[in-house]
Amino acid sequence: MSVATDHERPTDTADPAALGAALSRVLDGQFADQRAAARESFPAEHLHRDPEQTIEQARDWVLHRLGELSDAGFGAAGIQRDADDRPDPAAAVIAFEMLAHGDLSTLIKSGVQFGLFGGAVVNLGTRWHHETFLPDITSMKLLGCYAMTELGHGSDVSELETTITYVPEADEYEVHSQTPEATKAYIGNAARDGRMAVVFGQLLVRGKNHGVHAVLVPIRDEAGADLPGVTSSDHGGKGGLLGVDNGMLRFDRVRVPRQMLLDRYGGVTEAGHYASAIESPNRRFFTMLGTLVRGRVCIAAGGGIAARRGLSIATRYALRRRQFTAPGHPEGVVLLDYLIHQRRLLPAIARAYALGFAQNELTAALVRVQGGGEHTEREQRRLETQAAGLKALATRFANDTIQECREACGGAGYLAENRLVGLRADADVFATFEGDNTVLLQLVTKALLTDYRQVWGDLDRVGMVQATARMVGGTVLERTAANLLISRLVETARRRPEELTLVDRGWHAYLFEEREQHALSSLARRMRRASGRDFESVNRLGDHMLFVARAHLERVVLEAFIAAIEGCADPDARAVLERLCTLFALSSINDDRAWFVEHNRLSTGRAKAIGAQINALCAELRPDALALVDGFGVPEAWLGAAFLEP
Amino acid sequence: MSVATDHERPTDTADPAALGAALSRVLDGQFADQRAAARESFPAEHLHRDPEQTIEQARDWVLHRLGELSDAGFGAAGIQRDADDRPDPAAAVIAFEMLAHGDLSTLIKSGVQFGLFGGAVVNLGTRWHHETFLPDITSMKLLGCYAMTELGHGSDVSELETTITYVPEADEYEVHSQTPEATKAYIGNAARDGRMAVVFGQLLVRGKNHGVHAVLVPIRDEAGADLPGVTSSDHGGKGGLLGVDNGMLRFDRVRVPRQMLLDRYGGVTEAGHYASAIESPNRRFFTMLGTLVRGRVCIAAGGGIAARRGLSIATRYALRRRQFTAPGHPEGVVLLDYLIHQRRLLPAIARAYALGFAQNELTAALVRVQGGGEHTEREQRRLETQAAGLKALATRFANDTIQECREACGGAGYLAENRLVGLRADADVFATFEGDNTVLLQLVTKALLTDYRQVWGDLDRVGMVQATARMVGGTVLERTAANLLISRLVETARRRPEELTLVDRGWHAYLFEEREQHALSSLARRMRRASGRDFESVNRLGDHMLFVARAHLERVVLEAFIAAIEGCADPDARAVLERLCTLFALSSINDDRAWFVEHNRLSTGRAKAIGAQINALCAELRPDALALVDGFGVPEAWLGAAFLEP
Secondary structure, three states: OOOOOOOOOOOOOOOHHHHHHHHHHHHHHHHHHHHHHHHHHOOOOOOOOOOOOOHHHHHHHHHHHHHHHHHOOOOOOOOOOOOOOOOOHHHHHHHHHHHOOOOHHHHHHHHHHHHHHHHHHHHHOOHHHHHHHHHHHHOOOOOEEEEOOEOOEOOOHHHOOEEEEEEOOOOEEEEEEOOHHHOEEEEOOOOOOOOEEEEEEEEEEOOEEEEEEEEEEEOEOOOOOEOOOEEEEEOOOEOOOOOOOOEEEEEOOEEEEHHHEOOOOOEEOOOOOEEOOOOOHHHHHHHHHHHHHHHHHHHHHHHHHHHHHHHHHHHHHHHHOEEOOEOOEOOOEEHHHOHHHHHHHHHHHHHHHHHHHHHHHHHHHHHHHHOOOOOOHHHHHHHHHHHHHHHHHHHHHHHHHHHHHHHHOHHHHHEHHHOHHHHHHHHHHHHOOOOOHHHHHHHHHHHHHHHHHHHHOOOOHHHHHHHHHOOOOOOOOOOOOOHHHHHHHHHHHHHOHHHOOOOOHHHHHHHHHHHHHHHHHHHHHHHHHHOOOOHHHHHOOHHHHHHHHHHHHHHHHHHHHHHHHHOOOOHHHHHHHHHHHHHHHHHHHHHOHHHHHHOOOOOHHHHHHHHHHHHHHHHHHHHHHHHHHHOOOOOHHHHOOHHHOO | OOOOOOOOOOOOOOOHHHHHHHHHHHHHHHHHHHHHHHHHHOOOOOOOOOOOOOHHHHHHHHHHHHHHHHHOOOOOOOOOOOOOOOOOHHHHHHHHHHHOOOOHHHHHHHHHHHHHHHHHHHHHOOHHHHHHHHHHHHOOOOOEEEEOOEOOEOOOHHHOOEEEEEEOOOOEEEEEEOOHHHOEEEEOOOOOOOOEEEEEEEEEEOOEEEEEEEEEEEOEOOOOOEOOOEEEEEOOOEOOOOOOOOEEEEEOOEEEEHHHEOOOOOEEOOOOOEEOOOOOHHHHHHHHHHOOHHHHHHHHHHHHHHHHHHHHHHHHHHHHOEEOOEOOEOOOEEHHHOHHHHHHHHHHHHHHHHHHHHHHHHHHHHHHHHOOOOOOHHHHHHHHHHHHHHHHHHHHHHHHHHHHHHHHOHHHHHEHHHOHHHHHHHHHHHHOOOOOHHHHHHHHHHHHHHHHHHHHOOOOHHHHHHHHHOOOOOOOOOOOOOHHHHHHHHHHHHHOHHHOOOOOHHHHHHHHHHHHHHHHHHHHHHHHHHOOOOHHHHHOOHHHHHHHHHHHHHHHHHHHHHHHHHOOOOHHHHHHHHHHHHHHHHHHHHHOHHHHHHOOOOOHHHHHHHHHHHHHHHHHHHHHHHHHHHOOOOOHHHHOOHHHOO
């Protein structure tokens, strides 16, 4: 099978800056104006920490830097500043993205203070809490913690062991760490700077457990000493994020007044009885957890920016660096002219664009749900699923990509002054916090299975197989954007998939859809057989569950890319984006090509040709490399890499 | 296709310590006695650095610690201490392995001082150098640098720009950094501790360039000040290895006496003329570079130990940690009972064993070549190829595995006190130094192609295809061990591969051989077509070259595993090793199963069944998990992970 080259062969970019700017506008998408304004006003003087700082120096620097950014409007952006302010989720995410261009400790400290601590007060609290605490939280006068995770319970929040017990005699709550495992762990702002914590625990009222709730607990006095009954400790050195003072908190029967409970979804009335507008404890729990969604949207965005920074550094270096002479290259071959080097960087660049478009859709969904307008519960649930999934996808991508970039820069990549190792070390834990990636991917699959069961639950095996064939455009494969176009593409491709070229967009969309659809329906069947049986029967489906989540997310990302291209009017940018989209799609298909062949979605002849087509795309995109990273919208001066200095 | 379970299902290990000890003896292989003795006498009190040390503190600590280890016999082990001492390569590698159980900065500082600096004096110098410098080098009185890499020339050593010019009038050499790119960079001991450097550069004698040679140049006075003409600088912070003082060196027409040239393979005679026993400059260059081989053997070994440490920590944690309750698991499910968690750790454990067996063969080959006995040039070349390849394979594995271990331990894995992040950060650059992994893999393929051409060079296309079928047991697929057994297994499997179970060892060996053989012969054909054409024609084969190298190395590793099992008399250990070998083999086949299907070596039915077979093997090995990591021979007390403390 020969390699299709129906994309026009590009000439060397005449004006990389213009092409980069055009790409950047497409990548900024519906938030282009806000992002451009944020870039304009962003204080870019002290972007990077000195990597030789001690932990104490790093914490001081970060606290100071966060104040500076907060003064410039990049702290509590989008968070209500008082009880009457309106939320602006887009502003919050965009501010977070901007911070992700600098020191990531500062980014995460901002997330702890404004997103988690402030966000909990906003979302779980009521008017009194907003009036009393938001002005000091948003001005950083009151620094706080989000004390959810416990030593014994990282991912399993419903089993938290901390108790919040209502004491009727005193009209107070008693907050208590029942066991060593109940110790709050990995909590930002807990080791040093926090003065108050949102503490999650089981709410016990008159002997009855009403499930996990959150309460505000002062933890330190003005001077920084632990308040009576509170014991804080310091996690000290970490793999990165040295400027964030993560630590542990223990509570020994600490009393707080009744109104300190964040009681939007449930609390104790003046009469001393538990009341909640949400009947089901389970639904109440998930409603409260739903407030985590913005954090996940932000971390996905932050991971995306971190990967772009890494790719910008490594690509710019690869365009300057020469190694080994070759015929026709007496000065040495430019690193990025090596096919192997292109394969390291260009597919990652394509995926970075793809994830960027998906991130835009995710942020837009957050705006719909949390922007103060009307939204359905279905939209809320869908947002939660996509946020969990994209967080896992984007942070995995960031870790893998920055590491690849580090290695692609050789020994120079290992020097702190070139910023890749610090970026890598800081971004590492993005894979863990705000929900462990492996757990989040399982959440995605569970949500898909729930949808699936709602549609197919009462069909028997034969009925399911028949129905599967009619499923395209149905409920499970919900369209995100460019709905009709993609349906049409897929339907056309379905008729004669093997006759299409490898760069045919409909063929890509068809394969992505088939991968998700088949994997999901077969998992549903296996789940049905396993359900009601022992733990092990379901446990053995774990790898299948992860595959389904990834297949789903890949489809969502591809469709976001297709929609973005549809919206692109600039012909030069569009031509490049078409190639990038093909490179992204073929790389994804290539990684799973065994699956496609095994499931008769791909002939072995076509499968073998994909690698050569990827190589051809790399060659086609090589002349645009500089414009591609310019298009990420990370100004070169912000990269802070010593080896890129003139 | 159903999952074969012809391995006996193990009962839970009755005595994990006994099984672990038995496994450890097999893994220690032919070096079991030496390794046991080294473990016994290893000073294990100050294994780990305080991760909160500043760079200066870290350098002080490491220098002191290296002295302590050196006093205990773990410094210059195996290096000649004077001109009449004998080399003992096994002792050198085993000492390096032991050091790899502790702080990796200390390991690398030891490698710089004894392996590189000392090794260059031993291998490139002659009697006068040995008499004059070895006693002080091995006693650490004289600390030194191995100044090969230049800013402009990392991987391309033949193009170094530093010059070593013979000045007849003075009977001296003038060492000079001709350009900014000639600056020696990333050099260990250069920033602070080194007093002398082995400087590599182009040797110019009376206007003629004799290619790269090495010369001893004093760089600092006793007080640590740069000597006249020498400018050192400090690379400062790095991604890890903070205790190694890497820096840069520039030379401004620095003069040294004639005898300072390490002239074993070439130098200037008393009469002032160049002389070398090796006629061809190219062969001379590669002979000198050949002395790098021990460094690569050591780094491969060090990477292997680092991965074992990571797996020991993560597996022990996964055996204690519970998360989420499930039917039948009211206390929560032990992490390692999750299939997904098994898939993260157990195949990596299997591969760690596999690499360990290959490492033993590599070390044995080093002993044959550098142990002072007779050896052929063929053995030397083969050693160089395997050292380059296994270094690349083992360090890639170490990086990927320790990262997986970090993530598998969640937030706790990110805390410095649990040692994974420090290990990961330090081991990172193993992928780059002693030869960039990507470059090394290409060296492997080039060596294979050279062998291939020698055998098949004069055959035409038809002849090659016919000959390929007769090739098994021939020269290109050289047998490393268990020669006859493997030939027999492969020949039997070749007759009816699709009828064998998925756990059939012959089938594994057959597929590994087919993968290498087919990939190599098709690359050779493509190379022949490309040769003589432009750079780009060969460049486009880059990904194919990397595939060949990996396929070759996988086969070498599998055969080492098979040979080790053959030598194992303990039935319990043998049963476990059979399962581990199958898990390793199937994981490797699974990763490339698209290739096998595309090349008609595997039916889609069998391909689809491999995943389930891997899951079944994980379940079978799960009860032995503790014994498996015990078998790595890393005492639990040495791990230093806070969360494993009782």
